[in-house]
Amino acid sequence: xxxxxxxxxxxxxxxxxxxxxxxxxLNCDMRFAIYLPPQxxxxxxxxxxxxxxxxxxxxxxxxxxxxxxxxxxxxxVAIVAPDTSPxxxxxxxxxxxxxxxxxxxxxxxNATEAPYNRHYHMYNYIVNELPTLIEAHxxxxxxxxxxxxxxxxxxxxxxxxxxxxxxxxxxxxxxxxNPMNCAWGQKAFTGYLxxxxxxxxxxxxxxxxxxxxxxxxxxxxxxxHDNFYxxxxxxxxxxxxxxxxxxxxLEVRMQDGYDHSYYFMASFIDDHLRFHVENFNx
Amino acid sequence: xxxxxxxxxxxxxxxxxxxxxxxxxLNCDMRFAIYLPPQxxxxxxxxxxxxxxxxxxxxxxxxxxxxxxxxxxxxxVAIVAPDTSPxxxxxxxxxxxxxxxxxxxxxxxNATEAPYNRHYHMYNYIVNELPTLIEAHxxxxxxxxxxxxxxxxxxxxxxxxxxxxxxxxxxxxxxxxNPMNCAWGQKAFTGYLxxxxxxxxxxxxxxxxxxxxxxxxxxxxxxxHDNFYxxxxxxxxxxxxxxxxxxxxLEVRMQDGYDHSYYFMASFIDDHLRFHVENFNx
Numbered sequence: 001x002x003x004x005x006x007x008x009x010x011x012x013x014x015x016x017x018x019x020x021x022x023x024x025x026l027n028c029d030m031r032f033a034i035y036l037p038p039q040x041x042x043x044x045x046x047x048x049x050x051x052x053x054x055x056x057x058x059x060x061x062x063x064x065x066x067x068x069x070x071x072x073x074x075x076x077v078a079i080v081a082p083d084t085s086p087x088x089x090x091x092x093x094x095x096x097x098x099x100x101x102x103x104x105x106x107x108x109x110n111a112t113e114a115p116y117n118r119h120y121h122m123y124n125y126i127v128n129e130l131p132t133l134i135e136a137h138x139x140x141x142x143x144x145x146x147x148x149x150x151x152x153x154x155x156x157x158x159x160x161x162x163x164x165x166x167x168x169x170x171x172x173x174x175x176x177x178n179p180m181n182c183a184w185g186q187k188a189f190t191g192y193l194x195x196x197x198x199x200x201x202x203x204x205x206x207x208x209x210x211x212x213x214x215x216x217x218x219x220x221x222x223x224x225h226d227n228f229y230x231x232x233x234x235x236x237x238x239x240x241x242x243x244x245x246x247x248x249x250l251e252v253r254m255q256d257g258y259d260h261s262y263y264f265m266a267s268f269i270d271d272h273l274r275f276h277v278e279n280f281n282x
Numbered sequence: 283x284x285x286x287x288x289x290x291x292x293x294x295x296x297x298x299x300x301x302x303x304x305x306x307x308l309n310c311d312m313r314f315a316i317y318l319p320p321q322x323x324x325x326x327x328x329x330x331x332x333x334x335x336x337x338x339x340x341x342x343x344x345x346x347x348x349x350x351x352x353x354x355x356x357x358x359v360a361i362v363a364p365d366t367s368p369x370x371x372x373x374x375x376x377x378x379x380x381x382x383x384x385x386x387x388x389x390x391x392n393a394t395e396a397p398y399n400r401h402y403h404m405y406n407y408i409v410n411e412l413p414t415l416i417e418a419h420x421x422x423x424x425x426x427x428x429x430x431x432x433x434x435x436x437x438x439x440x441x442x443x444x445x446x447x448x449x450x451x452x453x454x455x456x457x458x459x460n461p462m463n464c465a466w467g468q469k470a471f472t473g474y475l476x477x478x479x480x481x482x483x484x485x486x487x488x489x490x491x492x493x494x495x496x497x498x499x500x501x502x503x504x505x506x507h508d509n510f511y512x513x514x515x516x517x518x519x520x521x522x523x524x525x526x527x528x529x530x531x532l533e534v535r536m537q538d539g540y541d542h543s544y545y546f547m548a549s550f551i552d553d554h555l556r557f558h559v560e561n562f563n564x
Contacts (some may be wrong), residue, residue: 010507011545067349067548225292263293266349 003137006031012073013038016063021133025124026086032130033059035069039076040139047168047280048140049273051081052126052148052155054174055184056104058083062149065262071270075277078140082130084152086119094191100184101191107179108155109203111192120192123203126155127163145276147171149265150228154179154205157218157239161208164216169279171219171272173265174226177239178206184233206235209242209250218250219275221268223258285419288313294355295320298345303415307406308368314412315341317351321358322421329425329450329562330416331555333363334408334434334441336456337466338386340365344431347544353552357559360422364412366434368401376473382466383473389461390437391485393474402474405485408437409445427558429453431547432510436461439487439500439521446496451561453501453554455547456508459521460488466515488517491524491532500532501557503550505540 007018014037023030039046049072051062059081062068072079085091085106092115093102102116111120135142144167148156153175160170179185180200189200201207222229222236229236236252243250258264289300296319305312321328331354333344341363344350354361367373367388374397375384384398393402417424426449430438435457442452461467462482471482483489504511504518511518518534525532540546 009541009543009545010505010539010549012549016545064347064544067352069545069548070349070552223292257292259291261291262346263291263298263351266351267292267294270352 003133011035012069014040014069014073016069018059023086023125023129025121025129027119028086028088028091030087030125031059031083033063033081034134034138035063035072035079036138037073037076037078040078043139044076045139045141046076046078047143047145047277048078048080048134049276050126050131050144050146051079052108052146052152053081053084054148054150054152055084056099057152058104061262065266066269067266068269068273071273075273077273077277078138080130080134082126085122091119092116101188105151105188107151107188107192107203108159109189109192112199113192113194116192122155123159127159127166143168143280145169145171145279147272147276148175149173150260151176151184153220157205158203158208160216160218161205161212162202164212164214167216168282169217169219169276171275173221173268174223174229174234174260175205175220176234178204178235180204180207181238182233182235206238206242209239209248210246212246212248215248217275217279218248219272220250220252221255222252223255223260223264225257226260228260285415293317294351296322296351296355298351300341305368305407305411307403307411309401310368310370310373312369312407313341313365315345315363316416316420317345317354317361318420319355319358319360322360325421326358327421327423328358328360329427329559330360330362330422331558332408332413332426332428333361334390334428334430334437335363335366336430336432336434337366338381339434340386343544347548348551349548350551350555353555357555359555359559360420362412362416364408367404373401374398383470387433387470389433389470389474389485390441391471391474394481395474395476398474404437405441409441409448425450425562427451427453427561429554429558430457431455432542433458433466435502436487440485440490442498442500443487443490443494444484446494446498449498450564451499451501451558453557455503455550456505456511456516456542457487457502458516460486460517462486462489463520464515464517488520488524491521491530492528494528494530497530499557499561500530501554502532502534503537503554504534505537505542505546507539508542510542
């Protein structure tokens, strides 16, 4: 799997780089960004935090707006930010071009419904293909954590719950934690997975947490002034109830006055990076 | 001068807000952003750092991408980010719509040439109108510093050199320090000020530094892998020579491997905020 480097910026003593590559899982060309901390230049292998972004984002939003590089450099951890859906000519989009389905809105599932099943296999891409690529081409260990925002927070929690042996910890900002029971999730799951809701449960963090056997440290930050939280799209309380029912080690921090934006994430990203690095070191 | 608040995000314990207002200096409606640190909520008045952005930017780029809020909150300093030119219907743009003149490219001068002299008085706006507005409407002191990037670094250094009694310190990332002798500056100054280069000197930091009598602490960061530096647009060495000739307290840090991007600024913005706050406290 060859990689093409398309940009490189020195950042906090390390390097932000973008690459394109052919994805077998997604059946198209994909772009991702990686932040390599200064420790890599000294020949050290570092662990990796995978960051999954939200609706409408690409690999760029988090790297440009979250301000994570300074702390990643201090802690010696790499960050990988993939795109949020397959891309390119021939990749089916929302029929009306809506922002919440299709391009920029892959929801980290493996689609089974035509025409989306031709490309929309973001679950396989994030869980298997991308880490294999990263670990083959960059100075990283096989220690992994996963985090994300909103739709990407859903992806991070859901993927960690299904693959606890592959990650040391998981975290999220403003995650969609019960997509089966919110408008965004119902639209996406119907389009990608069909109308049989039994097939949705494998992608619903609240459903998965209630039955999880292997448990990971998990941290969620949720702003109280987040309009999507207040509109019922995020359903944080459902995840809290699932954690309580199954004694899951979930820490949810309700952050007073914060909204759904990158200003919120930039305010607390240092805590998330420290949380993941503490768990790498356990 | 009424202000209209158009956005508000909690950020690092403080608040990022955008406002619109009618500008007399610019003869149009303008938008700016302000970051108010948590100390303001406790009733404290804080000093202000004015941030001038570069070509093509608005008030948003710095606030979204520089990661300055965390340290501004820690230090207890406000940051004000104005737009980079007058805006709106009837504001003349570059005849070819180029990025380096007209809209998004006011160069912080008072234009004398038609049609630009109708609106392009960014110098008056930044030096007088905007601070008067900020100090009337927000919990801030009259302690001011000024900083900026590229075209905005030119603006920050030039304005501080001409108004040393109004600022405690000045700094810049990748500034255009000798616009009279680079392609960007020559195009802008010809268009805004006409062809008599005697009228350009009052807006050229290197010219001003050679004759400055009141001297301010001044910090410049310049990346060695900055393509605009290497293409001769920035001319850092001209400012260094002027400082040496006039014993001006200028610190220039050549930052190895860094480019012209926000990744560079985010890497060193904390140093600039600390520099300004140290000088407020002297």
